[in-house]
Amino acid sequence: MLNNSQYIEKLRSSGLRPTKQRIKICEVLFNTQKTFHFTINELVKRISKSTNDKISLATVYNTVHAFKNKGYLKEIPINSDQSYFDTNTSHHHHFYDETQKDLIDIDDADVEPVKINTRIPGKKIKSVEVLVKVEDDKS
Amino acid sequence: MLNNSQYIEKLRSSGLRPTKQRIKICEVLFNTQKTFHFTINELVKRISKSTNDKISLATVYNTVHAFKNKGYLKEIPINSDQSYFDTNTSHHHHFYDETQKDLIDIDDADVEPVKINTRIPGKKIKSVEVLVKVEDDKS
């Protein structure tokens, strides 16, 4: 929940020029009470609802990737035909509702730390993500 | 490590006609000492190395999906441009080497059971998968 000049500062300080497209996308992504998950298509819809100036699809892709690289977004691995992104960049895991194709955060307090008692020599761990797939309980 | 007539029986008993294409794909997938991970493209290459009769790409897709639905294969959720499949259908987790784009099994004994202390009402858990992303350790 920042204002525009704060987004401008944030962008500048991470080496991204604060263009009006990027500022608008910041607003759509980060001017919310709650974090959320989205696909590029869903983001494009949100953007067009909140502005009259259209932002090209290529710019949305470019910006999402730039933000991901800067650590402002995370990409969630769900094997699907499209990428899912998350505005919640803190460490947490997910439910994936296969019936409704919906990603839901799992509060980190509700997951015991995942202990992996093996390593790969010469490799360092970048992330440990748990994906809990759920479906409608018809029993 | 079954022989052809055992694959025929396996296919028949799961309601799949034992065509020569499916039997060949069974051989490529299941006639190995170790289980492995593959993409469709890699599977196509393995198939063409092991037979002169060519199997169409559509059939490979059809068969992989049929086998997945019957539980003979698992699809591994890695956010990537292509689907990864696993001939190891037992419960286990993975390292994903982002440098080499390589999936590696984690022995289930090396992972403490993942405890999720929350549920979604009306939904039942289908799977709990841990993906540990690793990269080259340059430090």
Add this chain to the structure above:
DNA sequence: TTCTACATTATAATAGTTCTAAACTGTTGA
């Protein structure tokens, strides 16, 4: 203000996957 590197854009290209519809084949049961 001018310059330049960075950013946006429309559009084409790419690539994994699914669809289509015609030809083929395994199985059944008369």
Add this chain to the structure above:
DNA sequence: TCAACAGTTTAGAACTATTATAATGTAGAA
């Protein structure tokens, strides 16, 4: 035994998410 049928294979087209291209525009420095 073999006709009939449902299931399967196939080549190629279609689809769709994503990336590349290259021309135009713009933020920020000097």
